[in-house]
Amino acid sequence: NLTACSSKYVLSQMHPMWHGPLEVPGGDHQSPIDIAVKKAVFDSELKPLESSYDPQTCQQIWNNGYSFLVEYDDTTDKNTLKGGPLQDKYRLCQFHFHWGESNDWGSEHTVDRRLFPAELHLVHWNSDRYTLFEEAVMEENGLAVIGIFLKVGKRHEGLQKLVDALPAIRHKDSVVEFTRFDPASLFPSNIDDYWTYHGSLTTPPLTESVTWIVMKQHIEVSHDQLAVFRSLLFTSAEEEVQKSMVNNFRVQQPLRGRTVRSSFT
Numbered sequence: 001n002l003t004a005c006s007s008k009y010v011l012s013q014m015h016p017m018w019h020g021p022l023e024v025p026g027g028d029h030q031s032p033i034d035i036a037v038k039k040a041v042f043d044s045e046l047k048p049l050e051s052s053y054d055p056q057t058c059q060q061i062w063n064n065g066y067s068f069l070v071e072y073d074d075t076t077d078k079n080t081l082k083g084g085p086l087q088d089k090y091r092l093c094q095f096h097f098h099w100g101e102s103n104d105w106g107s108e109h110t111v112d113r114r115l116f117p118a119e120l121h122l123v124h125w126n127s128d129r130y131t132l133f134e135e136a137v138m139e140e141n142g143l144a145v146i147g148i149f150l151k152v153g154k155r156h157e158g159l160q161k162l163v164d165a166l167p168a169i170r171h172k173d174s175v176v177e178f179t180r181f182d183p184a185s186l187f188p189s190n191i192d193d194y195w196t197y198h199g200s201l202t203t204p205p206l207t208e209s210v211t212w213i214v215m216k217q218h219i220e221v222s223h224d225q226l227a228v229f230r231s232l233l234f235t236s237a238e239e240e241v242q243k244s245m246v247n248n249f250r251v252q253q254p255l256r257g258r259t260v261r262s263s264f265t
């Protein structure tokens, strides 16, 4: 059973090499963006982020033909995010990654135009105001996504359990049970320093419903761990031509006058 946040219909619209339309017609709060560090405005009102995740609510890991998602039971408030720029309490429904075919690119957000080899997104929806992810995805204050940059360096011990599960979901629409995984094990040591701005999902339906929280501190993963991401396939087992799942990122979108705030000076 796929949880609400992974409704196949919408996710199946995601196709490989999503560069899609440069802009959504009428969309002026699109994501990702370049974060110009010097133009970010320090906001002393921004509080520390408060996350509370229960690893027991981890359910499955699956290949949706665009990325791989680790999904959580989001029918109760066991995995919550609040504080930071958020007024309400948000519920984790899944996390996933974006990466390149080489270590030279792969992230969606950039920092002073700098690209990282990959980016982790933890997708949460506003459970104070909505009862289902599907509702929240359409609302301006509906979603909160934490973005964390990955750099190639030492092996990430917390990531290895996830890397070991990937060969079992090489093809699109493959899913395996995945339990007892703590998403906070993927956080950098400092989660108090972040940038935040209002934007959109970077994949269909591209709705402008996201409070983005992009961590300043990256995490390190090994070259070999990232190589396993690239062994995944965009294509299902039946398709004749198999395509490597790489470069599953969207290009940066115009800022259109938005202000990026920082929680640090």
Ligand SMILES: CC#CCOc1ccc(CNS(N)(=O)=O)cc1
Residues within 6 Å of the ligand: 005, 006, 007, 010, 011, 121, 123, 133, 134, 137, 145, 200, 201, 202, 203, 204, 205
């Ligand atoms: C109903 C519905 C729906 C769509 O669900 C999602 C969930 C996550 C994502 C990932 N988008 S991103 N890269 O901005 O976190 C896209 C669609």
Ligand SMILES: [Zn+2]
Residues within 6 Å of the ligand: 096, 097, 098, 121, 202
């Ligand atoms: Zn994403």
